[in-house]
Amino acid sequence: MSNSATDHATIPQTLWAARGRHPGPAAEDVVRRTLGRHRESGDIDDFAEPPVPDDSPERIFEARWRAGGTVTVRARLTLVPRAARPEGQEWTLVAEAERPWDEAWPSPATLFWPEAGPAEGADGDWDHHPTVQGLRFGQVNPLPDDDKETRRRLKDAARESWCAHVVVHEAMTPDEQGRLPLARLLPPGLRHRVMEHRAAPQQFRAVNWALKDLGVEVPRGGAVLLPPDPAPQDYDGREHSVRTVFLDGSEPAGLVAALRDFMALPRPLPPGAQEALTDLRENWTLTTLQEELERQRELVAMYADALEAMTKSRDLYREAAEQAHQALTALRDAPAPAALPQQQRTGARTPAALQQLTRTFERLRFTAKGPRPAPAPDGPSEAPGVLEIPGVPEVPGAGAAERR
Template sequence: MSNSATDSPLAPSTVWAARGRRTGPAPEEVLRQNLRRLKDSETLDDFAELPVSEQTPERVFEARWRVAVSGDVTVRARLTLLPVRDRAREWEWTLVAEAESPWDENWPSPVTMFWPEEPREGRTDGEPGEPDEAGPHWDLHHGAPGLRLRAVNALPSEDKAMRRVIRNAAREAWEINLVVHEAMTPDEAGRQPLARLLPPGLRDRVVEHRAAPEQLRAVNWALRELGVWVPRGGAVIVPPDPAPAGYDGPEYSVRSIFLDGSEPTELIDVLRRCAALPKPMPRSLDQAVTALRERWTLLTLQEQLARERELVAEYSAALEAMTKSRDLYREAAEQAHAALAAYRDTPATSTAVPGAPAASPFQQLTRAFGRFKGGAKGARPAAPAPNDPAYDGHEEHVGHEGHEGEDTAEEAADRTS
């Protein structure tokens, strides 16, 4: 069991979610009829059925209604219906609703806004997965087969099977799993599910597991690895997996439950506190919430106008960014052309070796002095002037052809005269 709450985002307090199975033919027609009836009675503001895609057999329905006393809080809900593979007349449904304010458990259940209310509540003592006239049509879709909403789910008599049911029910559950122990064999009223006594917003979010009087030791053995236990004649909430940060399982238990049809006020308080916890979202729930927010199509005129304005603002920002990028590119291109033109107009003073690093100004100055020094060593010293004390009248001359010791004809005539 993983108790880490850092692997997934927290579920928003405005989100209500449930999932289940629908048995029977043509569930999409049942949805259409119920949605149309609720819209005609002004319970719903509007509903829509998305076009069927050829890539997937799922059916998607959207509905919008208002809650609270003043009716100023809007709820948007999305139900996805998908046929179960290799099972005729059985469908999986996923329902996610989001309100404009934190969810109030006294608001109507979103399930009843899609599926019709049916007085088929009671104990399920048959084989798991088999339809039962005492159970609702919307069964809980979970890793443990046969679990149902708004019904009493008797725990298996075999210890290992009981442990498997409880462990699978806790893993990545969307719902609140409640284990109730019967202190004594209840009467007809005690065999009724507790869901009918819960507030509407909790009614379809609680899965009731019922342990018989003789199963107290076995059920506590199954709950031991989760760190909780159920008191005799009481109830406990199965810790979710992953559990919220700082979750203390024993705090969410009730010492006694009177199965006589009276309102279980202490249990309702515990369920409310558990439902209000900032719990990590399972990956499947995160995907469903994202689909509700990003693929919503049932818009009012004001919402359509607001969306169009958002699109215009996004297009304007994108166009401004493109214009700015174009101007920057043009400025960079002009600077590159100007630099290239200046380079072409400048005469080359030396031949650079390809790949050699450019010389620094100090190195260039040093090389210039070196060339000047080398040129001075090879130059002939200038002859002293006649009035120079070093002049003795016998200087060697260099001829026009560059041969030393040879005099011109005029110089020879001057010496002989």
Template structure:
């Protein structure tokens, strides 16, 4: 069974995550062309390609767009030299699956483009992925699908051999924001028993002629296999409304961040450089305020230490004049600066009290009058 969702921090509802692999040549040029075209068409506000420190074979692309006409979305794609890519986007409010997929801005919509391979299973994000005929290969693939936390994996069983109408991918029927986050696996009629045997550790089971949404490596807290199982999926070209609803519900569940996603989200939030003029002004003001606070704290600290040093010099001078040795060291105080200042004050008062003529006590008797000897 998958582990519980308490193992990792939950994904923020404003975050959209996806990853894949581009199997063709010149992946970075493909991204650049797609971004330029989408900017020309008005699908995004702006984009840039910042340098990534310490990674010569890695390219980073940032794009800013507006979902639903007014919601600002920041998206950051990291592309390695091997064609693997990771994409994180964050909106100003919780993500709506009806918004456009950020992946569609970085990659072309051409079905022949090779950017949508899921890295673990090799399945296409935008197509149908028949399960392999070999039993060992089938088990290995479903095991990989079950441990993938980035992508939603759906297993559909064909109760009978389908015709052309039944070969319509699920991805094209999903809400736009889910189309590049789902891998659809198809099991042939004779594979049902092998599929369910391979899935026995996940707690999920595929009904004959139905489908199931896999829980992933760390099941969401509200995941119930029965609630994400569809008894019948009609593969006749019609919209599988029940299956679409199950996938949409699963995508809305609070889920833990997948492996490696925390670093991707942190990079989006902390290394973002595609700022508007207003954002740049706000950032500069924040920096000025931060430096001002730091300077004020340093000035206060300097004055306190200067005052403590002056009191220390006065105390030492007083002890030299009194001829007494300094008292033994006291245990380290909890607040060094305040206790040091207070201690030096006490030393100074003690030294002054020991100076000749400064001791306060009972009045001394007057000298007796000079005795006169009797003359006898």
């Protein structure tokens, strides 16, 4: 498991998020009927089904209501067919309030889905864990008898950080009242965000052996919350364990306090939650007339700012172009520099030409002073005192003049 959540965005305190699976074939019909009943009863203000592309398998539902009568809540549920298995659909539900979430508010899951349980038949069979087979929200999930299977289940559950996983150990075999799920005793806002795992009295050592890799242990007759992955920087497993949990039907005050503290931690957003939250914020369609008016005003202000920025850019470009044109005109109108006299232009090249001419006459003098070269065996003899220089005419009699 990761040790830090530094590089992950944290869950906003205004967000309620959950994920599950409906094993039936017509999950969208169940959601549509449930939302219609809640709209008629006034539990929600309205709901909508935003359109999706024809080739998309998703089904999207939006609903809005006022929690506590005053706080607006916007929620979005997405249904996606399971990739691995054809039966059932996975669902993702995110709800965002105008202020931090109050655990006393109704669970958004109960506004999109009917009450779970045998009484609702297939319609109420929506609270399955999305990836771990056999786990359900709001019910007691006994740990397997096999130690390795227990270890595997708890490790798989710890990776699923959309909800809080609590492991409860039974100090003794409970009666009928004690076998009921603790979720029914939790505040409404926590009921569908908690998965309860129950260890039998004889599984105490086995369950702690399975929890060893996660760095936590459950007290005898108590409970412990599995750490999220990645764990928050200041997470301490000892602070999220409960020494005693009474399975007598009374409110588990210690467990509720631990869950409340756990939910307040800066926990990282689980995989997929950031995308779901972005869709809720940016692709929301169920707006009121006032919200739509405010949205149009924001668009007008944004377009006005963009137009002002483009106008400033155009003015700056025009000013720069005018300055460049003025500079080019001034350069064209400037008088040409006076031509140099012919003598000065020739003198500018005199040193090189004079140097070449000097070297030529030096070679001429050296040839004239030196001994007369012997005639070539097979070639004509050269006249004394005559030097052939390419491009320079012969100077006859130069040697005789030198001898005189």
